[in-house]
Amino acid sequence: MPTREHEEQFRLFVRQQWGPLTRTAYLLTGDRGTAEDLVQSALEKTHRHWGRILRKDAPEVYVRRAMVNTAISWRRRRRPVEVPLLASDTEPVPDAYARVEQRQQLVLALRQLPRRTQAILVLRYFEDLSEADTARILGCSVGSVKSQASRGLARLRGQLTPAAPPPPVRLQGEPA
Structure with missing residues (x-):
């Protein structure tokens, strides 16, 4: 049963790590919405075992491992890929911002x-x-x-x- 102190530690962890975790998830998934779903899923798994994680592992390691494993699992299930309607949809549009x-x-x-x-x-x-x-x-x-x-x-x-x-x-x- 999570204690009030564990709950507060988890909230603080999420506030501090949301940006870096979302960036990592985006790089793993290639989509902002999917990345946020991936972070939520990994944080949910992390929250369930928060007390044990604090005693055993670094939380950053656990949540990133959960993200990688979940992303691989999602990829195996292979969601339907969006199919562009026009050939021009697949051509890169020149952008003034080369970076x-x-x-x-x-x-x-x-x-x-x-x-x-x-x-x-x-x-x-x-x-x-x-x-x-x-x-x-x-x-x-x-x-x-x-x-x-x-x-x-x-x-x-x-x-x-x-x-x-x-x-x-x-x-x-x-x-x-």
Whole structure:
């Protein structure tokens, strides 16, 4: 049975961690509404075991592990994907803010990685956690975090590196 002190500690934890948790959830899901649902779900699981978590684990570790596991579980169930009605809906719209566009491309590329690799990159580079903390959250070895992060970064670089422009087209009879 949660005590009044535990309830207050949980409220304080939620107030302090809502922003960082929502950011992590967004990077895991790619959608603001789904990210908020993911944080709510993870916090609900955390609240149920709050007293035990305070004694045993760091709450940040527990809630992030719950978020990663829930996101992977949701992905396995695979919700129906929205289908654009027009071909123009799938084309990126040029934006005056190149940085915003780069971030969007990065998030899309991140979405294409395996869920475990995606979780490692989010925790290591977006949340700025150490390899040891990332391994502890995901319940794997530091070596596994290093190797999957390396492979994931290589795939991201390959997807985000601009392609070389095509060679110019030469018309027949035109000097080279």
